[in-house]
Amino acid sequence: MSTPVVVVGDALLDHDLTGRAERLAPDAPVPVVSGLHRGTRPGGAALAAWFAAADGREVTLVTALGDDPASRSLRDLLAPRMRLIELPLDGWLSRKTRVLAGGHPLLRLDEGDGRAAGSTPEALRAVAAAPALLVSDYGRGTPDTLREALAEAALARPMVWDPHPRGGAPVPSVRLVTPSASEARALAPAPPPRQGDHHTLRTAARDARALVRHWDARSVAVTLGERGALLSHGAEAMLVPAPTRAAGDPCGAGDRFAAAAAGLLADGELAESAVQGAVRAATEYVAAGGAGALTFAGTAEGGRETAGRDGGSAPQAAAALAADVRAAGGTVVAAGGCFDLLHAGHVALLQAARSAGDCLIVCVNSDASVRRRKGDTRPLVPAADRVRVLQALECVDAVAVFEEDTPERLLAALRPHIWAKGADYARSDLPESALLETWGGQVLLLPYLDGRSTTALAARASGAERPPARTEPAR
Known part of the structure; x- marks a missing residue:
């Protein structure tokens, strides 16, 4: 049976407005998007928790939610699939809206600046009792409110930390940290790459080694999109290539990677095999259409919706x-x-x-x-x-x-x-x-x-x- 996972992090609500762009507006050189279809799904830590639940795991999500419309909508989406432990939210839940035409993003709108306003006894107990943890940091303060409890848990239990440039550093001794190549470059205390060397395997490997030492982490896996991931324990990095070249929507692939890695570590896998499984899961997710293949049929924001996934469509x-x-x-x-x-x-x-x-x-x-x-x-x-x-x-x-x-x-x-x-x-x-x-x-x-x-x-x-x-x- 799969090991339960506790996800701690900043939840978001994501919207996609998808349509056709066949002409430019008469008053400005911008595309006119018509035939719009609106889709809503969990974002941030909520999406990572949703992936873990979709893998058949018992999931507890510790996140900050309020009484704003986005919080109510997200609560309705998640409650049937996992246990929610809510922290107080100062402000409105962050929402991200993408406008797409022909499958290509044209514009993104960010709304809401809510931040976690503190911990709760229930949240502290959940972290202390967790058999395994995934920290999904989106820079909205949730991991910071539970930092001491997370630091203690990292000493004894498998923990994956998905960092954000606007968030805090991972706690010491975390089992695996999963920055993207651009995040690793922004966070690494290393000299800037030489001209033409940006985001190459050499730069990613150097950043991974530096971040293992800087964060006192057991390992760092730098995700490289369609190229796979680089895993380092502080010495030479191991390249884990993607099994196939995926051409779907990559939005959410980092959350898919982190959720898969956390689950595999929870089940007793070593970091090497966990990263291999996470690369495979993220590649399959993108090949299956990524965020565009996650379907949520229901009412407008604030109403109940049910989530489903088309197994493999793009x-x-x-x-x-x-x-x-x-x-x-x-x-x-x-x-x-x-x-x-x-x-x-x-x-x-x-x-x-x-x-x-x-x-x-x-x-x-x-x-x-x-x-x-x-x-x-x-x-x-x-x-x-x-x-x-x-x-x-x-x-x-x-x-x-x-x-x-x-x-x-x-x-x-x-x-x-x-x-x-x-x-x-x-x-x-x-x-x-x-x-x-x-x-x-x-x-x-x-x-x-x-x-x-x-x-x-x-x-x-x-x-x-x-x-x-x-x-x-x-x-």
Whole structure:
């Protein structure tokens, strides 16, 4: 069973306003964003706690909340998923609003300057009894109110500290500190890098070594985005590369990294394996769409909302790619299916689809969608792993997961010129055909390799005497 984790830090409330930018305003050279969709999610320490809870852990979040609308909304989002221990908040909870078009951020608005106003006996008891801790410092004072208790806890229990340039230093003896490369550069008591050396592996390694000594930490892992992370115990640094190149929304990746590392340390892993697992978790999060794939359906701020995650989708990143290719005059191709146990038939279909245009976006059924279509024994491979394998194919430019039984909603967002299907559909009525025609797209049938089947592969792997005679299409 996973070890419980106590998260101590500054909670935020994040909003995304996502739409289309297809023209400039007549009165100023700024984009006009239309067709807005509003999304709300936990931010800061609240997002890190949400990730830990999503990993199946019992989570207690110690944070400052008030009676302002943002605090009430965040309280409603978090209460069903974790235990909340609230500190007094001086001011209004900080809110961050991003405006995005085509998956790309255009503007960020920050509101609220609330700070933690003190500790409570309940919070002190929670820190003292915690089997493991994650400190998520966003410069709003929560870790400072509990610093003595955190310093004592760090001597005896696993603790991860995610620092902030406007926050205090980590307490001595903390097991792992997780600054980003830019944060490490700002916080390290080291000479500035030489010209052209900024944010390179050499600079990050030097900063990590310096910060281990400066903070009296047991280890420091400098996160490097798509390159992975550098781990140092004060000597030579170890590079932990990202398993794949992820092209999704990176917002929240640092929180995902810290939450995964804290959980793995709590379960008894060494820092090296915890950082490897954290790099993998953060990469999968970004590849699955990052913050853009975190969905919170509900009412406006102040009302109750329920949180969910599309296991492995990157619809905003895929839509941004499609928009860029269309704008450059290229041809967008999409293909879809479950892709459970990827085989040669799948690869042949995808290679043929990619040759028909300038980019290929693969639409993948979510785990729940596969179960509804193929029964409770499927999928054999979870969505996150199916996405990762597909992304490793040279012919695939982007992957997006859809929850519905059919991909019409996702196709409407992507608006591909071509929807590629296996030639076995020549005698079938495709519901997607009418949809494609609404924007001038077309369904294109492609040959597939006969005799290849996920069902047959599964039957042989399970030791069945003979595979089914029916051949599945390359889906």
